[in-house]
Amino acid sequence: AQSVTQLGSHVSVSEGALVLLRCNYSSSVPPYLFWYVQYPNQGLQLLLKYTTGATLVKGINGFEAEFKKSETSFHLTKPSAHMSDAAEYFCAVRDGGSQGNLIFGKGTKLSVKP
């Protein structure tokens, strides 16, 4: 069965510092992987996705993620944090079943200190 583990329910960084949010997955089929962001009192918005092809994926707002099959990881990074990046981030993997629903991690709340 597919599953997603996000390491760290809370991550705090200083403004201008590197952002690294960790995601490990398990999948019985070639994975489609997603990162979503949720700002306070809003719905989820897609940051980036990996389906096939290039393993380094660039998304919106300067975020990127690298698919590493050998490590079953899809960590999210941003070189320099901005105050506006404070939000909750969710990693998701496509379910290997016939419906292809998404399995979500429990989320990582990112705080950015001035």
Add this chain to the structure above:
Amino acid sequence: NAGVTQTPKFRVLKTGQSMTLLCAQDMNHEYMYWYRQDPGMGLRLIHYSVGEGTTAKGEVPDGYNVSRLKKQNFLLGLESAAPSQTSVYFCASRGGYNEQFFGPGTRLTVL
């Protein structure tokens, strides 16, 4: 394009009352989903639909019913609300490569 919209945005119910949450999408997507979000639990799938006239159970379907009479609409019903159903409810529809598009959510409190 409005994308995915949800009504209402907020609702307070008393235990035992019923209500219906409405989700609408204008992207002509076949698949639609209802999730609930609780602190520390992430998103949990309640029910989903793979097309007009179809519905299926997700991870936490008990206490909820759904209907998909029109392709663009997906309704979530609570027949007899319980405090355990206090949550934020999100609707989503699915596009290409299994990407899901989310609505803004409905915050429900059951007293």
